[in-house]
Amino acid sequence: MSTVGILGGGQLARMLALAGAPLGLQFLVVDNEPSACASQVAPLLRADYRDFVALEEFAKRIDVATFDFENVPAETAQWLTEHTRVFPNPRALAVAQDRLEEKTLFHSLGLETPAFAAVDSRIDIETAVAKVGFPAVLKTRRLGYDGKGQYRLRSAADLDPAWAALGGVPLILEAWIAFEREVSVIAVRAQDGEFRTYPLTQNWHADGILSMSLAPAPQVENLSASAFAHARAVAEKLDYVGVFALELFVVDGKLLGNEMAPRVHNSGHWTIEGTACSQFENHVRAVLGLPLGDTTAIGSSVMFNWIGSLPDARPVLAESRAHWHDYGKTSRAGRKVGHATLCAADNIEMSRRLARVARALDREAQAAPVLEALQR
Amino acid sequence: MSTVGILGGGQLARMLALAGAPLGLQFLVVDNEPSACASQVAPLLRADYRDFVALEEFAKRIDVATFDFENVPAETAQWLTEHTRVFPNPRALAVAQDRLEEKTLFHSLGLETPAFAAVDSRIDIETAVAKVGFPAVLKTRRLGYDGKGQYRLRSAADLDPAWAALGGVPLILEAWIAFEREVSVIAVRAQDGEFRTYPLTQNWHADGILSMSLAPAPQVENLSASAFAHARAVAEKLDYVGVFALELFVVDGKLLGNEMAPRVHNSGHWTIEGTACSQFENHVRAVLGLPLGDTTAIGSSVMFNWIGSLPDARPVLAESRAHWHDYGKTSRAGRKVGHATLCAADNIEMSRRLARVARALDREAQAAPVLEALQR
Structure with a gap:
């Protein structure tokens, strides 16, 4: 054992x-x-x-x-x-830990990104802004997640407060992108190099934290193959083993690399009930050298993220094909304490289910963009 | 919590x-x-x-x-x-623990059973045989499971050895039935009386232990409503809360009650992947007073029981929509050490998947009756 x-x-x-x-x-x-x-x-x-x-x-x-x-x-x-x-190996971890190395890797593999520049001193910000322009986001290169360690720059007046807030550690300035959509690839690579992807997931954030996911993402016929090829190139370059997420922006119908997470990922939680082999099982299989499992979606899935505290579970438990996940944590502002996944045979059934659950939980605003995407 | x-x-x-x-x-x-x-x-x-x-x-x-x-x-x-x-209450447990009480209850609720008679002494066997006939099975009324505590009686010559093997505790003599099929109802009843059933499951045994299950059982259009009504009557009579199994024989197209198990049941393991809410989750929901979950089957499921020791997991892990369950036990003859469940959209896909897995595991004899049932 x-x-x-x-x-x-x-x-x-x-x-x-x-x-x-x-x-x-x-x-x-x-x-x-x-x-x-x-x-x-x-x-x-x-x-x-x-x-x-x-x-x-x-x-x-x-x-x-x-x-x-x-x-x-x-x-x-x-x-x-x-x-x-x-698994994954320390080099893959190191690259994914550093926004500058990560974006440099993406570029080297032909995956475009929003414009970016390294910032190691106050004077570097001026040079970086000259390259990247406004609006932009100054971010710590390391240890940032869920919108932490970031400062938005709208004009030259924001440079000093941004430096005061974040200066002293290696930084990166990134162009702020008005993207049309955000999608993620959840992929798994085995020790023998076998590579599989789950269907592309569309994601919505609130206050920098994932709020909702829809999978398979609708209307991605022209994007999926390219997204999967980028994920595969990254995984092979890093000799990655296990599950990882590649977050991508869609801008003018084109993909831009945002970041990768060298682990199972919040935007892949829907795979627990939405596929025959979840991201969690596939990660475990990969690190142990077992055969990879089926990543095909069974119908449509929508995930609600519960941030801060859990809503009432009963309306979700009372709905067909709805799944509750309570992480056993205490409530705290900004903390991920659970999620719920709704599954359905198709987008029509999903729209009805999602609308019903959102209404019962008083989460209609949270669910609105997903309902809109389903009805497009 | x-x-x-x-x-x-x-x-x-x-x-x-x-x-x-x-x-x-x-x-x-x-x-x-x-x-x-x-x-x-x-x-x-x-x-x-x-x-x-x-x-x-x-x-x-x-x-x-x-x-x-x-x-x-x-x-x-x-x-x-x-x-x-x-939950369930001690009376429900007591009835289900005793084959005589159980069968007496079935009769009182209009569920026929194979002929039976109580046996508390050597002389009782003669009277019981006169009522039940040969072939028959002498069984302990309590603590029997997986074919343990049973002795088959083919003729008067078997009476003494049967008594020698089992005598001294309360016994029951049951007519031995050449049934066409064995099916089980997995049902759940909530604290407020809500009652749900999973689709009827067909079961095959080997050496008195469950070997294979197929759900939904094929060709049960004329049996399901009656089976579910019997399960409901038993549950209501016992004020049962939680999941239980009702095992039934099909003889001449009619249902006979065999026994009930006052707990989640081996023939319901397929519900983990074959439904949106497994027998395990529904049992937990029922005992905690949470809403019951969806018991609808998603496609077809077949369960292999692993008895004694586990076969190689890899051929199962490598198959689409196939699920491995290793209970973390050491091997021992007759011990249930794990199971595997295959899921498929329909019986045709299931037949192919099952044949492939059975061949890879060298379990073609075990799977043969299920394949035959699928092709009928």
Whole structure:
């Protein structure tokens, strides 16, 4: 019986462990937080990611290590490769951790991105703005997620406050893009190089955090092949093993690379019920060298993200083909505490179901753009 | 956050805990066996079912108690009702534990059964045989499962050896029935009386243990309504809450009651992937008073039971819409150690998938009757 070690004990680790249990796998989660929600379904090794004594115990107890948290220190990922098998590899992790390296990689592989420039000092911002223009977004190169570590620049007057807010760590200035849509590729690559993608997912954000996903994304006939080819090129370049997400903007009907997440991803949660083999099961299969599973969508799926606190579960539980996911966390503003997925045979049935659930939960504004996309 | 207590820590408890985790539930399993396989996914309270000191701790830590093991002592179930909420209720459990009470109940509700008679002494066998005839099966009234505690009677010569093997506990003699088919109803009843059934499942046994299930059972148009009505009558009579199975024989196109299992059931494992809300999730919903979930079948499902040891998982993992379930147990003759479920859009796709998997696993004999039923 194999044991999979996971660095990070959040909802992603929790859903990995739940997906792996039917395969007869055991899990061991490392997290510094005793209440890490994955510890409700898998044993927890409470330790800091730089506690190499604890990590030695971790490495001894597992067969392979993987990540729920993408910002594990580079030296930890490297150290682990010397003590156990690690997927994805530390280089892939390092590239995905750094917005500048990530975008540079995209460019080298022919995937265009919004204009960007490195910013390492106050004076660099002027040069970067000259290249990128306004509006733009100044971002930390590392450790940013869900809209954190970002400052929007509308004019020269924003430069000083932006530097005051973020200066002192490596930054990147990116052109602010008025995109038509945001889509993501959830892909999985096996140790033998086999590569599979789930159907393209369309995503909507609120306050920088994913709010809703719809899969398969509608009207992407002209985009899917290109999106999948880009994801494959990235995965092969990094010799990536496991599941990852590639977030893309659609601008004037063309794809621009936004970022990649070197792990299972919030925009792929719909795969739990919307496909025969979820992103979580496929990630576990990939890191263990098992055959990859079916990534075909079974009908249409819509995911609601629950941020801060959970709404009443009953209207979702009472609906047909509706699935509730409570991560077992306490409520806190901005925190991802759960999600719900609605499944349906087709977009017409989905529209009805979604409208009914949104009304019952008083979430009509949240669901409105998805309903609009379904009816187009 | 609610905690569900489960008496018994086998694969049923394991699958209940895995189904309940996404609902944000916690579980606590009582089992005397430290290696009980449910303990890999939920906390274990190691105790005997008659250890009332341990049960007091158990009752304090949970919100509701239910069962993975139907043969929990009656006094334990009764004691629990005085210390916590318990579903199903002890009377339902007691009736289902005793083959004589069970069959007597079926009769009282208009569900015919094979002829039967109580046997409490050696002399009773003669009277029972006079009533039931040969061939017949002498069975213990309590604690029998998977063909254990049974002795087949072909002629008067078998009476002494049968009594020698089983005598000393309350017995029942049942007519041995050459049934055409065996089907089961998996049903769920809520605390408010709402009642739902999954489509009828057809089952095949080998050596008294379930070997294969096919759902929805083919050609049951004339049987389903009657089977569901019998299940409902039994549930209402017992004020049953939760999931249960009613096993039925089809003889000359008519239904005969065989037995009921007051718990989630092996012949309902296909519901994990074959429906939007599995028997495990629906049982948890029922005992917690949550709305019941959708019991409609999504396409066709076939379950292989793995007895004794697991075959190679890879041919199943490599197939589309095929699902592997390893219970995390060690191998042992006659032990249920896992199952696999194949799903398909229709019977034609299922026939191809099933034939391919059976061939790859060298299980063509096991799968043959299911293939035949699919092609009829």
